[in-house]
Amino acid sequence: MAEVTLSDYVGYIFAEIVRARELADRESKRIAEIYEKDEVLRRFSVPRFKIPEMDLTIPVLVSGAKFSNTVSLVLERDAFRELLQAKINFVIRTILIRKRPVVFGGIFKPIDLNIPIKRVAAARAADNGKDPVDEFYDQLVANPDPLHPESIIQDKWYEVFALRLQDAKLQEDYNKLFPNNDLYNQTLAEITEQVKASTVIAASRIQNLLVNPETNVVKNGSSDSSVFVVKAKITEEGLFVHTVKEGNGEEKKVVEFE
Structure with missing residues (x-):
């Protein structure tokens, strides 16, 4: 199915009418030159086609629409912090179980992400003093492409x-216990899934209406509910471009309307 935007379709029709007037004027010019060379015809007025007003009725078959969506992360900061805390606690618990399975009872102490972490120069060369979880969340919120947060999550979760x-x-x-980085990959996938599930369309608006300009489709493939009519009135307005020389010798173009 051929599809164009409604603005392109209607605009093209108007542009074609302007070009039709241009062709008519060029033909009038050609005839005027012939009249000027003829002793008899030069006494006649030059025929010129002019339509003061034109009413257009354009049936339009709506075939679709382009939408502009506003997408945002609805996961609150505290809930995001709890999510990361749960994942890191799972990681630490798993490591301790693998490391000391017999004496595990009573060893594990969950890490509170609300307590600022120790700064480790090897892991973070440039320490800006900002909690990495807050920094992680802020980057997700500011993401210009919220439907694709993968690169942000991968980098910040690794940190x-x-x-x-x-x-x-x-x-x-x-x-030693996870040489293939299994726990990181597992939690990365889980966090990514949760963030994507919490990224929703907050607002949606029509950007363009799409129409089918093929008249046979409009006639045969439409119904009262799928076709609407664009009614437009074009008022012809002539304009003339003159060159005016000012006192200082500078030439300027002046546009005058009929």
Whole structure:
């Protein structure tokens, strides 16, 4: 199905009418030159086609629409912090179980993400003093393409993940027990899924109406509910462009309307 925007369709019709007037004027010019060379015809007025007003009735078959959506993250900051805390606690618990399965009881102490982490120069070369979880959340909120947060999540979760393991002094154990980075990959996928599930269309508006300009389709493939009529009146307005030379010798173009 051929589709164009309604603005392009109607605008093209108006432009074609203007071009039709241009062709008519050029033909009048050609005839005027012939009249000027003829002793008899020069006494006649030059025929010129002019339509003061034109009424247009344009049936339009609406075939679709383009929408502009406003997408945003609805996950609150505190809920996001709780999500990350749950994931890092799961990671630490898993490491401790693998490391000391017999004496696990009573060893695990959840890490509170509300307490600022220790700064580890090896994991973060430029420390701006901002809590990495808040920084993580702020980047997600400011993401210009909220439907695709993967790169932000991958980078920022790796930072939080590494810093928390170093705070808990479990980085070396993790590297030995999970050489394929299994826990990071698992929690990364879970966090990404949760963030995407919490990213919704907050507002939607029509950007363009799409119409089918093929008249046979409008006639045969439409109904009263799918076709509307654009009624327009074009009033012809002539304009003349003159060159005016001012006192200082500068030439300017002046547009005059009939």
